[in-house]
Structures are given as C-alpha cells and as structure tokens.
Amino acid sequence: MHVAAGVLVDGAGRVLLAQRPPGKHLAGRWEFPGGKLEAGEDTAAALVRELDEELGIAVDPLSFEPLIRVPWSYGERPLCLDAVIVRAWSGVPAALDAAAIDWRDPRDVDPSLLAPADRAILAALRLPEHYPVTPSDVSVERAATLVRAALARGERLMQWRLPSVSLAEARKGAAGLLPELRRFGASLLLNRDIEGARELGLGVHLSAAQLRELDARPLPPSQWVAASCHDADELAMAVRCGCDFATVSPVMPTASHPGAEPLGWPRFAKLAEAAALPVFALGGVGPHEVAEARMHAGQGTAGIRAFWRA
Numbered sequence: 001m002h003v004a005a006g007v008l009v010d011g012a013g014r015v016l017l018a019q020r021p022p023g024k025h026l027a028g029r030w031e032f033p034g035g036k037l038e039a040g041e042d043t044a045a046a047l048v049r050e051l052d053e054e055l056g057i058a059v060d061p062l063s064f065e066p067l068i069r070v071p072w073s074y075g076e077r078p079l080c081l082d083a084v085i086v087r088a089w090s091g092v093p094a095a096l097d098a099a100a101i102d103w104r105d106p107r108d109v110d111p112s113l114l115a116p117a118d119r120a121i122l123a124a125l126r127l128p129e130h131y132p133v134t135p136s137d138v139s140v141e142r143a144a145t146l147v148r149a150a151l152a153r154g155e156r157l158m159q160w161r162l163p164s165v166s167l168a169e170a171r172k173g174a175a176g177l178l179p180e181l182r183r184f185g186a187s188l189l190l191n192r193d194i195e196g197a198r199e200l201g202l203g204v205h206l207s208a209a210q211l212r213e214l215d216a217r218p219l220p221p222s223q224w225v226a227a228s229c230h231d232a233d234e235l236a237m238a239v240r241c242g243c244d245f246a247t248v249s250p251v252m253p254t255a256s257h258p259g260a261e262p263l264g265w266p267r268f269a270k271l272a273e274a275a276a277l278p279v280f281a282l283g284g285v286g287p288h289e290v291a292e293a294r295m296h297a298g299q300g301t302a303g304i305r306a307f308w309r310a
C-alpha cells in the first residue's frame, strides 16, 4: 500500500499535524495529512486530492519537495509512506476529516504522539543536510577548535569521534563544548559513549557492533541516537533499536578505508529507500554532494576530511 503524506511548512518553519479521527486505524495519533494512492494516481496527484478533501486547500505539485520515503508495517499489508514538503497552498487549512489540526515546531513535537511510521518523517524534518565527524588524528583541543569553527559556519549536527584518546578524555572535551552547543542550538553525538551521552545530555552515535548488543533505544527522544551501518541488516537493527538516523558507508572510495569496496550511489539509494529512518551518505563524500545524496534517497552527507577544510 502506497500512502502520500503532505508536510505543510509555514513561514515560521512550523508543520501542520492532523489527529486521526475516532474509529480509524491509529485513532488519536497525530500524522501528516494525506492518504492512500487511488488507482492511476502518483504521489503528487494523490496529495493534491487528499489535501483538498482533508484540509480544503489547493496545492500546486510544482512546489512539492520530496522529504523521505518510509517503508513500514503495522502487521497487515506493508506500507510505503511517501512524505513530501508542501510550502505553498491557497486557502486556509481546516480539519474537514481530522479530529483536530495543529501547527507545531518540529523540535517541540513529542514523537510518541505520532503514528509510529511518522517518527522517521519528524527526524528527517529536524535533521540538517550535513553531519561532520571530527578527524581521527587530532587532539581533543584541536577537535574542539574545529567544532567551534564549524558551529560558526552554520553546522548544527556533528559527531565527536576521537579514537586516539580515551573515552574519558573525549567526554571531558565534549563537556567543554556544551555552552556553545546550547548557544547555537546545535547537537553533538558522542561516538559509542552511551554513558557519556547520558551524563552530558548529548546524543550518541553507535557502532554496528553496539547495535547487535542493544535491544532498546539507549537515550530519551530529546537526545539523538544514530548508528553506523553498512548493509540492510544493520539498517534494520538500527530501526529496531529506535535509532533516529544512520550513516551508510562507504559510498565512494575513501583514503581512510582504502580496502573497503565502495557502494556507489545506486546501491546507497537502494539501502536508503528500504530503511525506515533518514540515512546520511558517508565515505568519500563531502558538503558539496548533498544534492547527489538527496537524489539518492539520502538525508544528506556525513564525512570526516571534506567537512573541516573550509
């Protein structure tokens, strides 16, 4: 079953949520307005019809921007939820079908109130297009300097990965960045350090090996949980562990992992499309490949080298 979901975004960056009416599947949960594709319809045509029927607004498919496709199953038929950003419409949205509608800042939405498949849509909305990872061969001080410079340049999501120092030293370095992170409203994810993330209120980036040992999400929804994945099995594990997003690597040949066979964009796209969470392309890509990543079902690009040159 193919379902189209329209994410209306207003000028203040708020999104329109609709509450499923009583008597329907997932009654009371909040979702993005839309519905099942009818025979002969594509996502755009279904959305034009559904947004008219459910909200009484007219939308022009030329303004649609693909956000994410979420494969999901509620135990019956598998579902493909195709979320599209809608920035322009005419008319004032009204709750013609929903129990209620509400404009919300995506950062303030409690994911547990959403239809479960929509948590991936919310994550895609809240995540930026870049996910720089600190270089492996630098001191804690140097890494902190790089992160501060990146914050000033506009980066808002970074991974703190310092394999050449102890977890304790790395954690101390991350603690020193808390005031700046708060000031910029930015997120830092500690590589593998779940305890440190709990202690500092930061996110965590899990290794594939850690995913195998976890059976539940290790942090509350307010702290990012991400994972390093390389194939469909690891991506499925990341979804099972409640991860918000993943990296998939290596997409392109990279000097840091010369032996690893790169996936290439077509295989990256297959993995990203089949994953029920946003996926960043990692390995031999940089800030300039965001458009390429988005064309191949990615959220954006992650990387070590290419992100710190500027």
Ligand SMILES: Nc1nc2c([nH]c(=O)n2[C@@H]2O[C@H](COP(=O)(O)OP(=O)(O)OP(=O)(O)O)[C@@H](O)[C@H]2O)c(=O)[nH]1
Pocket: 003, 004, 005, 024, 025, 026, 031, 032, 033, 034, 035, 036, 037, 079, 081, 115, 116, 117, 118
């Ligand atoms: N419209 C919509 N459906 C969603 C979302 N998330 C999600 O899991 N779904 C699921 O996708 C399926 C589509 O449901 P729907 O009931 O909205 O479809 P529809 O408008 O064609 O309804 P109908 O069956 O009453 O004709 C349901 O199982 C619903 O729970 C979402 O954000 N928007």
